[in-house]
Amino acid sequence: MKEDLKLDTDAFLPLRDVVFNTLRDSILKxxxxxxxxLMEIHLANKLGVSRTPIREAIRMLEQEGLAVTIPRKGAxxxxxxxxxxxxxxxxxxxxxxxxxxxxxxxxxxxxxSQLRSSMVAFKNAADRGNVxxxxxxxxxxxxVIYKAxxxxxxxxxxxNLKEQMYRYRYEYVxxxxxxxxxxxxHAEIIAGLEKGDGEYVKEIMHAHLENxxxxxxxxxxxxxxxxx
Amino acid sequence: MKEDLKLDTDAFLPLRDVVFNTLRDSILKxxxxxxxxLMEIHLANKLGVSRTPIREAIRMLEQEGLAVTIPRKGAxxxxxxxxxxxxxxxxxxxxxxxxxxxxxxxxxxxxxSQLRSSMVAFKNAADRGNVxxxxxxxxxxxxVIYKAxxxxxxxxxxxNLKEQMYRYRYEYVxxxxxxxxxxxxHAEIIAGLEKGDGEYVKEIMHAHLENxxxxxxxxxxxxxxxxx
DNA sequence: TAATAAAGTATTGTATGGAATCGTTTTGTG
DNA sequence: CACAAAACGATTCCATACAATACTTTATTA
Numbered sequence: 060m061k062e063d064l065k066l067d068t069d070a071f072l073p074l075r076d077v078v079f080n081t082l083r084d085s086i087l088k089x090x091x092x093x094x095x096x097l098m099e100i101h102l103a104n105k106l107g108v109s110r111t112p113i114r115e116a117i118r119m120l121e122q123e124g125l126a127v128t129i130p131r132k133g134a135x136x137x138x139x140x141x142x143x144x145x146x147x148x149x150x151x152x153x154x155x156x157x158x159x160x161x162x163x164x165x166x167x168x169x170x171x172s173q174l175r176s177s178m179v180a181f182k183n184a185a186d187r188g189n190v191x192x193x194x195x196x197x198x199x200x201x202x203v204i205y206k207a208x209x210x211x212x213x214x215x216x217x218x219n220l221k222e223q224m225y226r227y228r229y230e231y232v233x234x235x236x237x238x239x240x241x242x243x244x245h246a247e248i249i250a251g252l253e254k255g256d257g258e259y260v261k262e263i264m265h266a267h268l269e270n271x272x273x274x275x276x277x278x279x280x281x282x283x284x285x286x287x
Numbered sequence: 288m289k290e291d292l293k294l295d296t297d298a299f300l301p302l303r304d305v306v307f308n309t310l311r312d313s314i315l316k317x318x319x320x321x322x323x324x325l326m327e328i329h330l331a332n333k334l335g336v337s338r339t340p341i342r343e344a345i346r347m348l349e350q351e352g353l354a355v356t357i358p359r360k361g362a363x364x365x366x367x368x369x370x371x372x373x374x375x376x377x378x379x380x381x382x383x384x385x386x387x388x389x390x391x392x393x394x395x396x397x398x399x400s401q402l403r404s405s406m407v408a409f410k411n412a413a414d415r416g417n418v419x420x421x422x423x424x425x426x427x428x429x430x431v432i433y434k435a436x437x438x439x440x441x442x443x444x445x446x447n448l449k450e451q452m453y454r455y456r457y458e459y460v461x462x463x464x465x466x467x468x469x470x471x472x473h474a475e476i477i478a479g480l481e482k483g484d485g486e487y488v489k490e491i492m493h494a495h496l497e498n499x500x501x502x503x504x505x506x507x508x509x510x511x512x513x514x515x
Numbered sequence: 516t517a518a519t520a521a522a523g524t525a526t527t528g529t530a531t532g533g534a535a536t537c538g539t540t541t542t543g544t545g
Numbered sequence: 546c547a548c549a550a551a552a553c554g555a556t557t558c559c560a561t562a563c564a565a566t567a568c569t570t571t572a573t574t575a
Contacts, residue, residue, distance in 0.1 A: 073358050073558065075346070098526070109560040111339075114528090115346045118303070122350030124440075130301050131527060131566055146438045153385040157377065210374045212352075216444060301528065326556070337530040342558090359536055359557055 074108055079116040081106065086125050086136050087225040093138040097126060124223060141279045144224060148272050151220045152265060154213060155201075159248070159264045162207035163257045173203045174249050178242065185238040193232050200245055224275060231274035240270070302340035307347045309334065314353050314364050315453040325354060325362040352451060369507045372452060376500050379448045380493060382441060383429075387476070387492045390435035391485045401431045402477050406470065413466040421460050428473055452503060459502035468498070 082102070085091045097117055099110040106113070117134045120126035128134035162170070177200035184192035205214045221228075232238070244267045251260030310330070313319045325345055327338040334341070345362045348354035356362035390398070405428035412420035433442045449456075460466070472495045479488030 071358075075558085076358070100526075110527095111559055111561090115343060118343045118346040119350050122347050130299075130304070132568095133527065143440065146440045149385065149389075149438060150382070150441055150444065153381050154378070157381040161377075210377060212371065212374045213378055216378065303528085328556075331530095338557095339529055339531090361557065 074112040075115040075119075078102075078106060078108065078112050079119045082116055082120060083123070083125060083222075086120070087222060089226055091136050093136050095136045097134040097136065099133075123219060139223065141276070144227075144275060144279055145272075147220050147223050148268070148275070151217065152268050152272075154217050154220070155264055155268060156261050158205050158208040158210070158213060158217065159252075159260050160257050161210060161213075162204045163252055163255055163260055165207050165209050166252045166255065167207075170203055170207045171249065171253060174200060174245075174252070177203060178245050178249070181238070181245065182242060185242070190229055190232060193238065194228055197232065197241070204248075227275045227278055230278045231271040233274075241267075302336050303343040303347070306330075306334060306336065306340050306344040310344055310348060311351070311353060311450075314348070315450060317454055319364050321364050321366040323364045325364065327361075351447060367451065369504070372455075372503060372507055373500075375448050375451050376496070376503070379445065380496050380500075382445050382448070383492055383496060384489050386433050386436040386438070386441060386445065387480075387488050388485050389438060389441075390432045391480055391483055391488055393435050393437050394480045394483065395435075398431055398435045399477065399481060402428060402473075402480070405431060406473050406477070409466070409473065410470060413470070418457055418460060421466065422456055425460065425469070432476075455503045455506055458506045459499040461502075469495075 082091065082097070091097070097120075099113050099117075102113050103110045117126060117128065121128055121134065125137055126134045127137050177196055180199065181193060181196035184196050205217060208214070232241075244263055247263045248260055248267070251257075251263060310319065310325070319325070325348075327341050327345075330341050331338045345354060345356065349356055349362065353365055354362045355365050405424055408427065409421060409424035412424050433445060436442070460469070472491055475491045476488055476495070479485075479491060
């Protein structure tokens with residue numbers, strides 16, 4: 060385990076939530092590695108709290124799919140095979156189609172301009188070559204669409220699916236040295252949304268995700284080949 | 288609250304899991320009503336356990352979307368508006384499309400025969416007019432498809448979505464006095480799966496769900512009209 | 516020596532007590 | 546009487562102690 064987890068004792072949130080957020084972030088960042096055991100006393104000491112909130116946080120991680128627990132043997136960070144990843148991506152594809160179709164129906168001037176500014180942010184970040192900002196801007200773009208889809212449950216599910224492939228979020232922009240294509244696709248999506256052409260926008264979205272799928276797949280392949 | 292929740296202390300499962308299952312079932316059956324508070328000591332006494340496993344079970348229900356908790360004010364059974372229901376159905380529609388398309392790719396003789404026997408069970412139940420068995424058989428039919436889709440994560444999500452509309456599961460067969468249509472659609476789905484005609488089977492599936500949507504919608508409308 | 520039993524340690528599971536917080540009722544004051 | 550303040554009760558939240566279980570190491574026996 061990568062030393063010092065620290066609570067960003069943000070708040071007046073219940074400790075369990077703070078612990079939950081902390082552990083989730085650690086898992087997503089890879090500080091807690093897949094397969095690593097989540098031992099209560101250990102974590103409790105590291106975070107300076109008792110076992111109780113740790114246990115509750117673990118129950119939450121469990122339901123989120125980020126941890127797996129075997130009764131009386133404890134929890135560990137969930138592992139993911141390539142098949143798992145592919146399954147997740149498949150679902151995301153289906154749900155992103157739904158999201159963009161709904162977004163298309165609900166499109167407003169305001170959303171369009173939000174999408175445009177996300178594109179600008181993307182372009183700026185790409186010009187500066189700042190991968191972190193690029194990913195951020197891309198997320199923002201898609202989040203506008205999710206919001207426009209006006210289906211909170213859908214948003215939660217997609218968010219959760221994204222979480223499960225969070226580790227690979229940089230890879231697909233890293234590999235796509237030319238961001239031109241992504242930008243192009245974003246532009247096309249906006250155009251489609253403006254025209255209200257669901258079918259068109261749906262197709263673009265599929266193609267758009269397909270790139271990501273490819274990139275992630277390559278990374279995994281590499282990992283599974285090298286790692287034991 | 289409808290008196291005596293009882294633990295079906297099935298097992299050597301951790302108490303939290305037994306409690307979780309018990310509470311979930313109670314919520315799904317409507318014994319714990321939407322909006323009803325889930326108070327720790329209260330439940331602990333009723334189930335004859337301490338507060339600890341209750342709390343952990345509540346954290347799990349929370350992540351499942353069956354309970355909502357406000358920090359320091361406790362948890363309550365999640366309420367659902369018509370909009371929520373519609374959102375859920377929309378997602379199910381998208382995911383059932385994915386499931387049936389994948390099932391189509393993976394179809395085998397064995398699955399086909401499982402589907403056929405589910406249909407027979409459905410027909411028998413329908414002839415006897417046993418609503419409970421009808422629903423059971425219908426579930427079985429669709430579960431075969433989910434299994435054939437070979438995507439465990441998809442299955443979990445769909446299962447969760449179904450949970451959220453569990454209360455209404457009887458309504459749509461109750462309303463559809465003529466089960467002939469359902470049977471007809473099931474038959475068409477099987478035919479499509481045998482031919483491996485994804486597009487066709489996809490369309491049937493959408494239509495098939497649409498009936499359910501209508502029935503559920505009617506029920507909700509009635510409720511929201513009457514109830515406060 | 517190999518296999519098995521026994522003892523000891525580490526870790527999870529459950530119960531319980533005390534502190535903090537939220538609501539409600541009661542009291543006090545203009 | 547109206548309204549603020551204070552006291553009380555209920556409930557969540559967290560910590561901790563004890564019990565049960567799983568794992569590891571040591572000891573015992575064939």
